[in-house]
Amino acid sequence: MAAAAPPPPPSDVPEPRMAPPETTPIGHPVFTRIRLATPLDVPFIHKLIHQMAVFEKLTHLFSATESSLSSTLFLSPPFKSFTIFLLELSSSPIPPLLSPSPSFTPIEKTFNFDLPLNDPEKDVFSVHYGSDQVVIAGFVLFFPNYSTFLGKPGFYVEDLFVRECYRRKGFGKMLLSAVAKQAVKMGYGRVEWVVLDWNVNAIKFYEQMGAQVLPEWRICRLTGDSLQADQNANV
């Protein structure tokens, strides 16, 4: 369970402004696509999750391996269980997928920035489609949950993460919106996630997306040894 990585605090360096591409076609176009992850993406997913753990100072809780991810994440069709959207990014148009999933049409959007985006980890996160270099910029992992009050499923967003060099540009909003759109398409009732109560930047972002932060609910967790104890419990 992880909250979205909050945007970094404001710095003295002016941030690139995003000009709408239709009216100001000067600058640096950035082509983006949201698609479903496949088992081939597990190395990227593993690295992204680890980056999130570093960011949240929770690496002591991180024990996922590429193998555990591969064997647990792709057992069911998209949206019926754990589902990952990846955000891909390139300075040239992204070639179409060779075998797109029938369950989901990739979402594409072109941004225009005043300055080129600099990615110090470009090689680690590159996906090669023929000769084009496309990078993975972030991901969202979500799965169905259920609301008995509504009598219908919803989506729970477990992870939302954008790599550091790509933050504060609207990519987190793009990923979360994609989940919301899918929920509406499927007739689901809610999209839910959690946030740390001191994470004011993330809270602001979520409220701007139309979400409410519910002040009275607390997470309860039974894990590790306590779980083992219940196994043997004379119930």
Next chain:
Amino acid sequence: MAETTPIGHPVFTRIRLATPLDVPFIHKLIHQMAVYEKLTHLFTATESSLSSTLFVSPPFQSLAKTLYFDLPLDDPEKDAFSVHYGNDQVAIAGFVLFFPNYSTFLGKPGFYIEDLFVRECYRRKGFGKMLLSAVAKQPVKMEYGRVEWVVLDWNVNAIKFYEQMGAQVLPEWRICRLTGDHLQAYQNGNL
């Protein structure tokens, strides 16, 4: 609870998987929970919506335990919650609804408990613990990582119960929810 001294009033209990035939009971139980949580304004489930959404996937079995109580249990709603097995009348006392979730840090699934509810006349007798323990046993069997749920911060009885079960209540996390018109606004996805 005197399991070694079977004097008093035996109450036979069983936890079993729900089936579509139980939907009327489930609907009433959820409504009672909404009343308890002062959230009836959020309650719109119908028997039809529950039937069509709750039984689309296979489940994963019964445990039976006899509890002994000093006084007979009085159930003012017995008729509304009766299941008839031949001549025997069995009452539905409560339920737990749960589903798989996922921890990316652990790289494995867990369970999330959406609802745990025991009817008022059956509270404070260990039935909630029995239901919660039944869920907690499953993940260990299936090599899952965690069991999670939520509690209202004013529900001191529940918090105490959960801590006694070995759960931690995490103070810093807050639920975010996108629903209703705010969710519908994403239909045309101007991302």
